[in-house]
Amino acid sequence: MFSRKNKWVKFLNNSVWDYKVPININNWWYFGSLLGLMLVCQIISGFFLSTHYVAHVDYAFDSIVHINRDVNYGALIRGFHINGASMFFFFMYIHIGRGIYYGCYRQAGVWYTGIVLMLLLMATSFLGYVLPWGQMSYWASVVITSLLSTIPYIGPSLVEWIWGGYAVGQATLTRFYSLHFILPFIMVIVVIIHVGLLHETGSSNPLGLYDPSGVGMRSFHPLYSCNDLFFCLVAMGYLIKLSAFHTWAFVPCENWIKADPMTTPKHITPEWYFLWVYTILRSAPTKGGGVALMVLSILVLAILPLVPMTHWQGGTQFSPVGKMLFALWVSNWLIMTWVGSQPATWPFMEETVYSTVIYFAFFPVFLLNLALKASKFQLDRSLYYKLWILILYVSIMITIFYNLPESIKWTIEDFLAN
């Protein structure tokens, strides 16, 4: 039954045990397994939390207090779940950065399923954040869901449909709980597709080489399995350190106060992993513009697989200009994360505009640089793809221009007029 002749054993064997991996992948390639580890961790700790959590507006907060106080190791499990979510995002951002730097986005299917996973993770953690029903939970859910009301025509009714009423309340909490429970399992399915697509073509590597002869490949086991084991231990160690000793580091103090629809907290700030999106949202003077930019900020990642195919399959790693662009973009991202945590005043609100422009401007410049770098153009993507880039970019440019502060707009208009 367990012989390698069995169809399923063979499939498993080929996709895990004997899967061929390039020998020259470096440490940035291990974050994929760590992401899988985090997904499993979240599902396990989430399962234990769900055995004591009560999804009712009157009892949700008290059930969390009960988990903290009276359930054996309850606070520790909460710690795993809360800090695990943060580590999940941390690893995911590194994973995406790796993909951009080394040109891994050329595997379009893998890249697109990755973007779906990122959206699912964002949705899951937002929904989970609402469950403790503290002040920040409640007001975050109010603020984020009402962003949807800016969608033309259907917006207001869409928001009420999501709320299940005329305000965030009991119906909202229970459906958020159901969704929060189910989405990670959908993530598991998408992860399987993500990895399956990857195994169709094989992993990329820092040299950007394709190795059809297989001399530069080794089986996953025992090399990479041992490597992953080591990195998983390190990641678990870090998760345990956070959960055991700095358990509440990521919980804002407002969330230790039961949700009260009558009092708004002094500062509503999202979790650190949403701050960069928050900066983009706040860069626009109108709510609708901010929402449009926010959606585009994630969709824009989808244009990377459209990079011209050349004989050379690498990313920026051999291009000094590309490296500089990438460094600029990452620094900009870090600045966005910091600015997002600051109060909505001068100079931070002015800064958000520059950060947003740099964030979006990066992508075409980056692609152009890679295209120029290639000695031979071979644009083998269809017209359909080019149209998609064009539409995306025109809409970004219009949205940004529409949202620029008046002063900058006038300067540009003056410039164009002369």
Added chain:
Amino acid sequence: MSALLAKASRQGFLQAKTSISSQGACISTGRRFSRKKIALAVAGGVLGVGSVGVGMALLRPANAQELILHPPHYRWDFKGYFAAYDKASVRRGYQVYKQVCAACHTMEALCYRHLVDVCYSEREAKREAEEAMVWDGPNDAGQMFQRPGKLSDPFPKPYDNVEAAKAANNGAYPPDLGHVVLAREEAESYIFALLTGYCDPPAGYELADGMAYNPYFAGGAISMAQALYNEIIEYEDGTPATQSQLAKDVVTFLSWASDPDLEQRKKFGIKAGVVLFLMTPVAFYYKRFKFHTLYTQQIFWKKGK
């Protein structure tokens, strides 16, 4: 697999005219820089980062919008990897809570049983509970009745409802103290500073009737009058009950109440840390061991005939 790869590679890089060695030379741009260039780059980087840092430091005072005094950061003895709550202090702090704060504040999530094996023995906690009279019922005759408290009873509430509490306190509701340490930005240090920081308002500051002035409280005017004075209660263990001693003890008690699991978690963390400390180097060695043939091999590509 390799057939698939060959198909996917379209151009078949390995057959291309460019040689691998020139690719290798490109890998680190820095390697070909002269010393002077590297020194210049480093100096430029340091200057750049430094000026951003200075800029940020300068921005800070300009951004002080809220007129609020931030508390100093005291060194609490239960902070740190190997530290636990001082149980004698928790016990004294409970006494302060019971005799002073409980006149106005609730601690709804806490029951007498929570004190057992923390700062009281079971017998002591039972006696403590019995001091309170608790409404229970209905009995067989359908009547509500009062009885002495049990271990499973929560701490008594000073007011019947929120409105009564507000009415008695200048319209401000005394918040529940169960999580108050976690629910305030500067946590323990803030509450210590708040309890010991009462003073006269600065000249020209209009204080409404029945309000007190406290520079640590946002806005300065607080509805809670100063609660702690020297010798306001007498400790059963004979510790001199100075104001700062009372404040420190009650804050230790409140910290324990906010996060009673802290010690259990730290114990787990230490145990897991020891296990991981032993396992991780072994895993590291094993991975290096498996990789060593790879790390020491050299691959040459030659142009085909």
